[in-house]
Amino acid sequence: MRLILVDPPEAEPVTLDELKDQLRVIGDHDDAFLERAIRTARAKLDGREGFLGRALVAQQWRLELDAFPAREILLPLPPLLSVDAIVYVDAGGSEITLDASAYVAIGAGDTERGCVRRANGESWPATGSYPGAVAVTFTAGYGEPEDVPEPLRAAILMHAAHLYENREAASVERVHEVPLGWFDHVADYREPPL
Structure with missing residues (x-):
């Protein structure tokens, strides 16, 4: 990770x-x-690197995984504001953006840690054996400074x-x-x- x-x-x-x-x-x-x-x-x-393990003012991060997990993708640095994109590398080495209808962001707008789950009836696609084959781009933080x-x-x-x-x-x-x-x-x- x-x-x-x-x-x-x-x-x-x-x-x-x-x-x-x-x-x-x-x-x-x-x-x-x-x-x-x-x-x-x-x-x-x-x-x-911060003591809290949280994002304060809105900031965008990318979480890279070697493959999709069996269940959900836990996102660090709460609070989660949005999941902006999920891109994966398939077995042929092509980067593919996962359609937003294939997953659900849980906890967006909440103060706790968020996660990404497969949408009902969907499964995570197969990835190639590449380091960082799955990249989840998300925005975290409370929003504005105030x-x-x-x-x-x-x-x-x-x-x-x-x-x-x-x-x-x-x-x-x-x-x-x-x-x-x-x-x-x-x-x-x-x-x-x-």
């Missing part, structure tokens, strides 16, 4: 102005650092603010690790890996 980001989110879950309000920063002299802090905080939670649950947005703001205010791993005055309270905001949203 391979998971490839096809189209990243067009915006971050929080804005630069929201972070500046959180920090009470005036002016634009630190904007580049603050934008990087937002990206870093979001990456800590979002996508394939659709991301408030606890997750708050966690991103907290982590980005932490990065801004604590630019080093240790303090000169007292050597200690600065705790990150954002974990309390995100724990309920974490998905177990597939």
Whole structure:
């Protein structure tokens, strides 16, 4: 199984102005650092590498499998917004797009993990013996930045603010690790890996 980001989110879950309000920063002299802090905080939670195992803002992914499974195709990175295409390689090496009437997307628009099942009376087609012979392209995430649950947005703001205010791993005055309270905001949203 391979998971490839096809189209990243067009915006971050929080804005630069929201972070500046959180920090009470005036002016634009630190904007580049603050934008990087937002990206870093979001990456800590979002996508394939993120702690949550979820997609936050709408983004398109491709899941590659060596063959169709016996039953359904579980899709990582909830919430599922849509299944955009299923393409497979047949025994002759030709790429074929599976007709959308041959499968059903389960869980689209829900906050839980989605899956793709064969439509009633349909069976998965035979594939050739190629790595990644089945490719499911899907869109995942809560939608727009403002659709991301408030606890997750708050966690991103907290982590980005932490990065801004604590630019080093240790303090000169007292050597200690600065705790990150954002974990309390995100724990309920974490998905177990597939």
